[in-house]
Amino acid sequence: MNHKSPTSQQKKPGAARLVTAHSAALLLAVGLNISAARATIDNTAIATGTYAAAPVTSNPSTVSVSVVASAPHMLVTKSANPTTNLRAGETVTYTYTVKNDGNVTLRNISLADVHNAAGPAPSPSLEVLSIDAPPVGDSSDVTPSDGVWNVLAPGDTVTFKATYIVQQTDVDQRQ
């Protein structure tokens, strides 16, 4: 099989579009320049037309927009309450805050926790959005309390909790 590919249409930089309105012709030229060193996209527009067959040209108007690389990152902070003199049968509650301190939205966040105690390791769950930085409403969770937070936007923080009941073995091994 020998399919001939369609001729590619070459787009010239600063492609011009011609618009005719009544007796005047308006030509809008937009020059596009992507500068990696400055991390901006700059473009300049100039309008041209005619009056009595004479050209009329506008000022150039330039605008720049900045670009930045994706930087996915998150920060976890763990705390316990209470932290001292726990006796067998008492419960320690662990709180874990996970902040999206990068610049892109993160998905499906969960926590693993390990410990050196006798009983099963804490299982972080009960996830709630604790900080919704502007713009608000851009983080969400599909299933409450399943230990997975589904969408966490930049600047937002989700909090997980877990508990552990101190066992007599824990006390005996640490006396």
Ligand SMILES: [Ca+2]
């Ligand atoms: Ca937000």
